[in-house]
Amino acid sequence: MSNDSSRYRHWNSEQDAAGIVHLTLDRAGSSTNSLSREVLDELDLLLSGLEETTPRAVVIRSGKRSGFIAGADVHEFTDIGTVEEALQLIRRGQNILARIEALGVPTVALIHGFCLGGGLELALACRYRIASDDPGTRLGFPEILLGIHPGFGGTLRSIRLVGPLAALEMMLTGRTLSARQAKKIGLVDYAVPERHLDNALLALLALLAAPPAARQLPLRERLAGLPLTRSFVAYFLERGVARKADPRHYPAPYALLDLWRGFGRDEAANYAAEAESVALLITGSSARNLVRVFLLQERLKSQGKVDSDRPRAIHVVGGGVMGGDIAIWCALQGLQVTIQDLDKARLGQVMKRGQLLFSKILKERRAVEAALDRLVPDPDGHGVLRADLVIEAIFENADAKRELYRQLEPRMRPEAILASNTSSIPLEELAGSLSRPERLVGLHFFNPVDKMQLVEVVAMADTDATVLARAAALVLAIKRLPLPVRSSPGFLVNRILMPYMMEAVTLVEEGLAPALIDRAATDFGMPMGPIRLADAVGLDICLSVARIFSGHYATEVPARLEELVAAGRLGRKSGRGFYEYDRHHDSRAVSGSSPPPAEVSDRIMLRMLNEAVACWREQVVADAGLLDGGVVFGCGFAPFRGGPLQYIRDAGPELLLARLSDLAQRHGSRFTPDPGWKDLIKQ
Numbered sequence: 001m002s003n004d005s006s007r008y009r010h011w012n013s014e015q016d017a018a019g020i021v022h023l024t025l026d027r028a029g030s031s032t033n034s035l036s037r038e039v040l041d042e043l044d045l046l047l048s049g050l051e052e053t054t055p056r057a058v059v060i061r062s063g064k065r066s067g068f069i070a071g072a073d074v075h076e077f078t079d080i081g082t083v084e085e086a087l088q089l090i091r092r093g094q095n096i097l098a099r100i101e102a103l104g105v106p107t108v109a110l111i112h113g114f115c116l117g118g119g120l121e122l123a124l125a126c127r128y129r130i131a132s133d134d135p136g137t138r139l140g141f142p143e144i145l146l147g148i149h150p151g152f153g154g155t156l157r158s159i160r161l162v163g164p165l166a167a168l169e170m171m172l173t174g175r176t177l178s179a180r181q182a183k184k185i186g187l188v189d190y191a192v193p194e195r196h197l198d199n200a201l202l203a204l205l206a207l208l209a210a211p212p213a214a215r216q217l218p219l220r221e222r223l224a225g226l227p228l229t230r231s232f233v234a235y236f237l238e239r240g241v242a243r244k245a246d247p248r249h250y251p252a253p254y255a256l257l258d259l260w261r262g263f264g265r266d267e268a269a270n271y272a273a274e275a276e277s278v279a280l281l282i283t284g285s286s287a288r289n290l291v292r293v294f295l296l297q298e299r300l301k302s303q304g305k306v307d308s309d310r311p312r313a314i315h316v317v318g319g320g321v322m323g324g325d326i327a328i329w330c331a332l333q334g335l336q337v338t339i340q341d342l343d344k345a346r347l348g349q350v351m352k353r354g355q356l357l358f359s360k361i362l363k364e365r366r367a368v369e370a371a372l373d374r375l376v377p378d379p380d381g382h383g384v385l386r387a388d389l390v391i392e393a394i395f396e397n398a399d400a401k402r403e404l405y406r407q408l409e410p411r412m413r414p415e416a417i418l419a420s421n422t423s424s425i426p427l428e429e430l431a432g433s434l435s436r437p438e439r440l441v442g443l444h445f446f447n448p449v450d451k452m453q454l455v456e457v458v459a460m461a462d463t464d465a466t467v468l469a470r471a472a473a474l475v476l477a478i479k480r481l482p483l484p485v486r487s488s489p490g491f492l493v494n495r496i497l498m499p500y501m502m503e504a505v506t507l508v509e510e511g512l513a514p515a516l517i518d519r520a521a522t523d524f525g526m527p528m529g530p531i532r533l534a535d536a537v538g539l540d541i542c543l544s545v546a547r548i549f550s551g552h553y554a555t556e557v558p559a560r561l562e563e564l565v566a567a568g569r570l571g572r573k574s575g576r577g578f579y580e581y582d583r584h585h586d587s588r589a590v591s592g593s594s595p596p597p598a599e600v601s602d603r604i605m606l607r608m609l610n611e612a613v614a615c616w617r618e619q620v621v622a623d624a625g626l627l628d629g630g631v632v633f634g635c636g637f638a639p640f641r642g643g644p645l646q647y648i649r650d651a652g653p654e655l656l657l658a659r660l661s662d663l664a665q666r667h668g669s670r671f672t673p674d675p676g677w678k679d680l681i682k683q
Helices: 039-053 072-078 083-102 117-124 140-145 153-163 165-174 179-185 196-209 221-226 227-242 252-262 267-282 287-302 321-332 344-362 365-374 398-411 465-477 493-509 514-524 530-537 539-550 559-566 595-618 624-635 644-651 654-665 677-681
Strands: 011-015 022-026 058-062 065-067 107-111 114-116 128-132 139-141 188-192 313-317 336-340 375-377 389-392 417-420 440-444 455-459 482-484
Touching: 011 039, 022 039, 022 267, 039 065, 039 083, 039 389, 058 065, 058 440, 065 117, 072 287, 083 267, 107 117, 107 196, 114 117, 114 389, 117 139, 117 153, 128 179, 128 440, 140 165, 140 252, 153 165, 153 188, 153 252, 153 389, 165 221, 165 227, 165 252, 165 624, 179 196, 188 196, 188 624, 196 417, 196 440, 221 227, 221 482, 227 252, 227 559, 252 267, 267 287, 287 482, 287 624, 313 321, 321 336, 321 344, 321 365, 321 375, 344 365, 344 375, 365 375, 389 465, 417 465, 455 465, 465 482, 482 624, 493 514, 493 530, 493 539, 493 559, 493 595, 493 624, 514 530, 514 595, 514 644, 595 677, 624 644, 644 654, 644 677
Parallel strands: 022 058, 058 107, 065 114, 107 128, 114 139, 128 188, 313 336, 313 389, 336 375, 389 417, 417 440, 455 482
Antiparallel strands: 011 022, 440 455
């Protein structure tokens, strides 16, 4: 096999005895393949050589075990300054992939693992695609999650190959497909076990003397693509998008549908329109902030990528909603879990919920049974003796937690970690009963555990660094994002959420309709309004946390919250809170007056932003990036705004400070600007 790779850093080019050229991408200095500018430049040079020769076929494959190609290098998006710069880069990518498509020999993409975004666009530029049908293989277009859509010709090639309905569903949702699903819709030609990829390649090449007829699109795909029906189909797709994405905040799906509406017979014009659409999106504020959030997510993941051994045997004390769901999630991710509670009926409920979640996600009976075998009810707490990590998830009372620790610590292995799921109590208040307080860490999960990505990893000044590293490694291993947080009342997420929620309750006390308050928040970009969020969390829990906060910060607990809890109106779980719920969890709003929306939005959002500035000044987390990432993934702060501190920078700290000061004059000291605003303005 001849090798012509001495000129290339990322690509290896070899021609075998049968005249087949194998182009293997193995990006230097990275564990994953992505299409950086340098990678594309080298591919361009390789294609120049291939155009001058006549190999029997060209095969593009990955040299990484992790997968084929993850997409474009997202880090390079931050270097794009203008629409013109973006257009130049996108057109270059389009031209390189067009050269692959125009090669006069058969081209094959040999896919294993992830094949996403620009990686899938490259595969679509090949004439054939063979994919491993192993579980790790996923194909898709996640660009919409970054505020853009495919731009290297992927919109046209995917629609041409699988039809507009299937292609647009992939692009509009960002969902990925398994190899078998991709084969079913015609996205790949063959789906085979990974060990048979090369055999499938040889079998395909043997057929090329009499290639099979092109696959005909299903009737519904052909009808959807007709000029007469395209606008009608796009209208209904847009209605579906509007239920999930506000066009003011997330323009990309609407731009994609507009692009498809305008496609004509002139292919060059279609590619030009695609490039122009992406260039406008990628230089807009929504995409810039969504890219920032993506990079913050990658940074949070890196907090758990440590050499320390992660815990494998977990013991959870507390079979309530949080404790049970933490145990269920850990078992789902392959850990051995024991769960302890004095109430055996609670443990029975945990097992029922576990079976429901396992069946929903795993589907196959054997996989569900294996997960249930890993989740062991343990009313007597025998699992403490074997556990690498003991998670305390009982009710939010410092005395009760300290008493539990006195019982647990003598039974724990010397190297085992003790973690509290406390949502608001500083670890220093809990550590007094321990002989080895350096092994105590906070692991604050958020409800619902199976949906919320963030876990706060809380440390005291004397917490052992190895303990923290192992705890963060566990969080990453169970597919969650570890956020290192300094121990303080409420930590980061709840401390920032609480003023926001309490101000919303105060607005209700003043006679405002909960639905109006919630709409002001969702118009800002929050996924759920503060009143509906309080009902979802449970008003009794909100009250408990608010009381703890009032002991540490200059905040008052709204009387309305006290009244509702005293009346047994605890929110969704009791059927009545600020809203009333039927058995389907629908709700009716309480009537109230209608003040100007700007006033409502300012009062709830500026209290949140003010607390974010205070947390930044106090270094509750290490820096602004971690704070923004924590609030986006823990509070659901509008991702298209990039996080609270990024939003302050974009909106102008001077302007927001003036509005906050005005609220302080009109509504009292709870709006007093934190001293950190002055530091932000200086920066």
